[in-house]
Amino acid sequence: MKWYDRIATIDRRIIYVLLTVLVILPFFVKVTIPQKIMPQTQKLFDFIESIPPNDRAVMISFDYSPQTQPECHPMAKALLKHCFARDIPVIGLSFDPEAPGLAVDALVSVEREIDSLATRKEDSIVYGVDYVYLGWKSGRIAAQLDMGEAIAGVFPRDYYGNLIDSLPLMQNVKNYKDIAIVVILAAADYPIDWIRYPQTRYGVKVAAGLTAVMAPQYYPFLQTGQVSGLMSGMKGAAEYEKLVLEHGYACALGTAETGMNSQSMIHLLIMLFIILGNVGYFFARRAGKAPR
Amino acid sequence: MRVLTLLMFLAHCLPVPLSPCLIVSLSPRLPVSPSPGAPAVVSAFDRPNDAGSVIQLRWSLSPDDASIDGYAVLRRARDDTAYTKIGSTMRGVTVFEDEGVQDGVPYEYIVASLRDGAMFHSEPSAPAMSYPQFFHKGRINVLLCIVAFTLLLAYFVVKARTGKDLFIRKIAGLAAVEEAVGRATEMGKPILYVPGLGDIDWTATIASMNILGEVARKIARYDSALIVPNRWSVTYTVSKEVVKEAFVAEGSPDKFKEEYVRYVTEAQFGFAAAINGIMTREKPATNFFIGRFWAESLIMAETGAQTGAFQIAGTDSVLQLPFFVSACDYTLMGEELYAASAYLSREPVLLGSLKAQDYGKLAVLLVLFGISLTSFFGVNLLPVLRVQ
């Protein structure tokens, strides 16, 4: 076997081992690479920034499962910090059956973090007043449409079993008219249904925090204005964390920032292997071995 | 406060405008005259294209808009004697939607400028009534599209029924189906057909069911085994019927085995884990991934590539196409998936619908370039595309 054949047919297990090493390494060797904010992240931040306090609510659809937690969970936390710090009420709900555990985790951990920093009673976050988590519902599109009539019709009780009508916040939030924007945090193309159904029928504003892979699919919708802002992947989450920190809504960065270093290493590794493969292929073809 | 008011008042009397930074620092919200002007021309009317119970208001700004706190909206039903405040807006706003009205009851409105809690009333509006509409006028263009496309489809389906042969260009992935089935038979190994991870209400799943029918017929002819794992219960029911029917149609219902069509799990990655298991243990010679897919696409396609199976994929999930393209031998891209059942079955009715799709795309191109070009000659047709 010639050298060029060898580098064109490296066993995949070698790649796998190198990749594992590189993903672990940055956890122990710290470097910080500054980053630029993407316009779509800025757009979402600006939109939330423009909502008047104690007015219409932000509806967050927690639709990610534990698999995409590293990307979507920091987004949820950063967004919640932003809303709570600006006194914007939050209505949480989920259409992915695997999401409620994570949604509760995000809501409760941000609530605790803010409460621990609150100096006055008014600054602390109260369930039912500052936010409500409605829980999970099957029949996604059906439920989304139904909420245009009455949220209480779809969710007669919240996640914890309280009657919706008994919650103070829900006295002011009846349907989409009282929702400034719906932000979908998802790993699947759930936002398209929000665009196709509630937005087309009720004119709901839609924004999203999506895994990096889902995000590009929404670029066309971003350009047409059907999507009012977008966080894409770990990078988007890290950017939103940075914005929230810079505007004084939080006192530390989240977990998305640290992950970006492993990212850089692995991208370099994959590119290196693509180059090796092509060099091998090129020389093998020159030697007349590989078919065109 | 008083001092600032005085300053502001003086500033207005100055012949030269103050520097902008001074004005900003003085806050433009301060009163300039003792009583601000009221907003004028209040018009009230039923909000169009809705389910009723909403009246829209429009007015023109108070001449002192910059110095007031906002506007208050007051309403009275015809039988009431007094006006009651129903809402307020910020300054600079000229519209309001009253969402708390009863259909069929006439209401009159007054809009007032607000300053320091005092209200300065406009003239009352003419009475307005809300009522629900039976047709959404903002969606006429969608209706026209549906009607036109249905007619187009009907025309070509009828035309195809009369027996005229319709041409379809070659679709590489489909030409390989026969080869794929034959190869599995030769190797004495099963064929794996994953009908996507979308439920039956995804049109891609329906398209996949059609292709499954065609593939199953070939399998019934060739005498090889089939594995169809399903993620959804309804899809499972349908795909079982489809496969069974294909075996019946080929005259070998006895060859159909219950175990060919399986339900796995609704959990996306549980499903993918099980497919990986099937591919490494039952070693299918050919894998079909046809339908709607999400992130699991590459897990399956790459494992399949590592087991050395011949792979044909087809999906309308734009995002998953790159992965199928890089890990599979052939990939039906986007609309090719929908053309596939027509291509495989050669059924004239399906071919006719393909023709209708082509004309639909032609119409899209004409509209795109038509509206773009005319806009440069001052004709703005863009609103035609807008849907409410």
Place this chain on the structure above:
Amino acid sequence: MSGDPWIWIGAVLTLMIFSFLYKDNPFYKFGEHLFVGVANGYYIVYYWHNALKPNLFEPLSAGQFLYVVPLLLGLLYFTRFIPRISWLVRIPIGFTIGWGAGLSIPAYFQADVLRQLEGTVVTPATFSNTLHGIYAVIILIGVACTLIYFYFSREHKGVLGSASKLGIMFIMIGFGASFGYTVMARVSLLIGRIQFLLGPWLGLID
């Protein structure tokens, strides 16, 4: 190292799945089969608590007899086991499929056709920024050529052939970009798992 048995279960299952990268083995088989089982149990419970109970049995017991209709339609699924009337299963399927199809037609025209066309049309306003105007024209050409690639009822020769060739070039650039961009997302997931193993389980990072 963690003393929490739940963390250990999570860590061991994580390693079981990772072992598939080397090759299929009994650990992976165990993890895979457990996954399928537990997931199905999970969905049984979820459908009970979130669909059947609140949307069927509670309204029925509250005297909303309209809900007899979905009950009957649902029960028709079970006629599958009674050969003589097994065709009745087609009724709930037809109901669901018809609903989905009817809902999707106006939705596709609105969100995927008209809105997308609106975003692609080039007008003098597009050229308020010259560079963006040029990009918009490139997009217009790209959309048109990609569409032409999907034109089925004519041989791709001549002008049609060149346009569709340009279309496939656009498609390939798009695919490459999507692929390259996705690497980031997938690595994020891996980082998440590694964070779990190194942090909560081994306690090497915080």
Place this chain on the structure above:
Amino acid sequence: MKRRLPLAICFIMGLVMIVQFFIPHPTSLAFSSVIYKWIIVLMAFALVLAIGNLIRHHGEKIRRRKEDWPYSIVTLAGMVAMAAIGLTWGIASDSLYQKIFLNVMAPLGGTMFALLAYYMASAAYRAFRARSLEATLLLVSAFIVMIGFMPFGQYLHPRFPAFAEWIMTVPNMASQRGILLGVAFGSIATALKIILGIERSWLGGKD
């Protein structure tokens, strides 16, 4: 009857849902809302059938002692245990059911998903070879985007991230939109054929 009735129901449902889109009247909204609730219930019923098949498939494997049959016990036991736990003790956020979800299902799913990082690397290495013009375009654009979206892209050339973003938002968007438009027509045609009864593969059997 056996074919006509389901086809008729399908036709009526399809037509009604299309018409409903154009009627803003409250009656129309109330109607569609009732239908949505029914659909949710129907989905739940169908699951029973599917679970039946799963039990039969694995039961058969165990009974006949087919290859790997002990693993089928794991599947069935896991399912029964999870269902029993959830139905007996409920699904509150501190319940055993949620604990199992978070500590068994979540890591299993998360790790399956994470395998993709490895698979992307091996797929890229194997498939990204400059064999033809198309393959080269794919390869080059993947490269540019990989560099551009990483923080180090900025250091290679300050304009690199902008270029990667341009590829994503201009040629990539154009091709996606083109594919999307084609798919829309394929989907609409399929949906129409279903409603009109031209496409009836979902009926299965002939009689």
